[in-house]
Amino acid sequence: MSDDGPVVHGAEAGSDSGQTPPGVPRHRLTVPHLRQLAHGGGGRDAVAALRTAQRSRRLVLLRALVETVDRDVPPDAPWPSAQTAWDLLAEAEAADRAAVEAVLLHPPVGSWLARVLRGLRADAASAPEPEVWQDAAQIHALAAAAALAAGIPFRARVPVLGAGVLFPSLGWAVLPSAAPPPAEPVVEAFRDDHGAGVRCHTGTVRLPDDLGGDAPGWWAIRRLRATHAGVSSAPVLEDLDPWRHYLRRMPVERLGEDEVTRWRELYRAAWRHVAAQHRVDPGGVADCLLALTPLPDRSPADLFSGSAPESYGGFLMSRPSSALDLAAALVHEAQHIKLSALLDLVTLLRGGLEETHYAPWRADPRPLRGILQGVYAFLGVASFWQALREGTGLSDAERAQADFEFALRRGQVEEGLRTLWSEASLTELGEHCLRAMEHTLTALLKEPVPAAAGQAAEEARDDHRTVFRLSQLSCDPDRVRAWADAFEGGRPPPHRYPEARPLTGPSAPEVRTRLMRIRFGDPERFARLREDPPTLAGASVPDYAWAAGDRAAALAGYRRLVAEDPADPVAWAGLGLSLPEGRARDALLHRPELVAALHRELLRRGLDQDPETVAAWAATPSDGVTARGWGVGGRPARM
Template identity: 45%
Template structure:
């Protein structure tokens, strides 16, 4: 008889309020284990009959049978392996290839032969057998100069040109990998380095009550679920740096009451160091396909890393919850403004963002009351910023999402948790900075993604040329997602609040670039972040005179103009001001003064 997973009312309520302790996470993990077993069986059946997998490996059924034997001996070992995030990432990716679904990676996916990608199953079976301590013999594929044993480590085969290797474990305790003339003995303790053997390291968040020890994965080909990658072993100093940063950040997570640190720890199985462009936010990512995996750029400071860990743990929880409980109908058909993203997001993405930033808001709310040093303004700012973003996302979901009954209960739990924080007083300087950046974000979104009716725009341009008043009715706009240009202002505000001395130095030497940026920050942005509104306004007007399509300068102009019709027009309909300005430009004449045009539009009846 088939059995269905059921989520207890207590656990659902915990999760709806942004929490989730050990028992709630255990229920989610049980669901994930069943899901992964079904995917694994589907992959085995599909690969066994697939016409495009001829290769030097044994039939997939041999790996499946070894997995069954390992589970008979040690069910916890196989469960541990199945829940290893990289196994989940591989399963989803490989099933898409077997079914012929196009991947975002395009040609990159085809660089790995299908037989070799499917053959990761044999490595999974070998890891399971090693963890279970049974005797076995299995042939596995060689990739990126060696063999990956998921959840264990990487066997390096320098100079090996064999496409396959054999792993053998016998009753005498001998375990080795053989590929052609190469033999690499596997150590009895697979957590320690040995010749040719690179075990998965662990990070250790040391805490007497709530420890956390995720893998630090730098070798598995599926560690980065966004794209496969060969092993990139961290040096010992680099690994020590990650350990120090993680330990400091975990102390902040474990030491507060707004989040359940034991639940967060159980959500963090694997941390993967990456280097992606940070854009406006410190980069981190997770995926429902890789339960418990977190991609992280090198951290900037302990508090930001702690917030990122909680942020991704929230995504992990919600992804697993949605596999068990439907919270909305549809949710992928239309896209909306997301106050934490530069691109529009589907409603399911908004739900994920709201839930993740509820956790982040919880962290900063507690952290800002715990710090009394010079970092307090930065913590106040992050709290004010994140609560406003979460609240905005909630309103969008309430307006547009078709929720199930459980989905409505889930959002009410989030609203109850957020309500008290929305009324909590915040000092004026960080509060104003958060409000300005949220406004800046909305303006840039509209300038990038809202397209104005060209026919009505032409009528407005004609009225300007004839010296008439602006038409009464604004042109209609449509959402037309496009590439975005990232503003330097959020990074500058964070630097000013976190490190005033560093910000002062940057004002003197903009070329120093103390944050991830290809260019020195514009002078107008520096002046704006420093509070010199008059200088910033002059700078933005100069930038628009030189580059009239500089969208960041248009938004900066709206932020720095004094109150009046011009400011009102740019805050109310920046995309219309921009569209009319573009319609009035000529090859020789660069267009009207942006402030004069905005004033004209702002005085319409």
């Protein structure tokens, strides 16, 4: 990436034929844009290039759907050919390309397309399920939405979903009286000289001139609007589209006005944090965030957010407890959206699909492609927290939270990058991009953090890694028995440590890090929670003691929990974290799966040894092999 010439990848899709005619220009991502993105940033011009490529990708998939449906559709299907929808889409695009692009790139459209195409091609030996054909008919509603957005006259037969008609990116028309009977699964959408509407056997729903506002029989798509420092963001608040969740179909569930108001207030407050910082271009972030799908609330300390490559610009989120948490989540999802779109244009690594690698931000094993996604996303998040630390206007608690989150995220990125360098098969461009990310990270690693935040972040990473190893790795039973024989016989440990292998078991909760976030970000709430420990699901009394810094009480509590349940990974990890420096702590933090398995084998033999004694013995050097001899820095990248 040493020159400013274009990097050429991917062909522009023709919207009139679905094929790429000779001479049609290919998508171009310039070196400056690629450099911005590789360093973890990316402004509006770079994101616009990604968006253009996503538009073409969406059209290619739509054309594939048209051809598949019209070739294989059942002869008794009640809707017209998919080609008629394609023709209406092309007519609308000729009238208003920007309006139609907004419909095409509505994130649930991508989820719908991917799911329907998978359903149509799931089993070549048998016909698709009837539901797949019904879902495929939604292409007519998509074309009608494009025509409505472009303002052109039209008539189209569109499918009924439940008791209404969904116009993607625009809203939901509620049919009069009741949903049509099965004899009328298709109704007519239109725009004529008298306006737009939907006509069925029970009557006609007239759509308002302004489709952005509710009206009788019309639920408009609502938005979250925010402007700060001259940068605006206005993602859809998506609660209507059945395909708004990239993993499962969801019912139409209109959010109440109070909930919408809470989201809008929270988004405006969060956007002030995003727009005020300079390390991750807020304009690029804004242009990545097209649609937010709210999910049922979780614990305020357990915010969930997620996105998928097939639904470019869309992200799921449970409502966070603070504007800061939402701001960080917005940057996080924007990073995922950028990288996913970039990976549709370029190849950074080969293979990397095996879910056998440790990710310091996930409770389950991940493929290298997932590690790359996490590194890129959390690099942006770490940059965001650092930008906040450089600014003013934060309360003491917010600054303490920023210190902790910054230290935690940059450490996770460092560990993830080390995994990619040691394990991934990178292309030349992939190496360039990783070096750019490493350059950004190197600058972040030089930034000082308060000792309390730095130590808490390091212990949170140790905790995560230890719980992961205890819940996701197992040792060869024969080797464990050999170690138990040596312990029982009073001999030193064997010369070789048992190899850790993947264990198909449930992941364990990250309770202590959740508590640390509350302790730093909301100390008054933490104090209240500690008075009533069961309030936070999954947390125990020793967890609260550990997060509060009372390691003596935590150690006593974890000893009791391990005695009660020797298979509890969270209790074992807490025990290791609470021990003073020494061989026992070293072994429990770097080879916990061996110590726990050895302890259980000794219990099976009737030898009730205390866990610390077992851990200290397992860490005794033997032929030059010490407890820190597993993997890179005691933190193996591969299981």
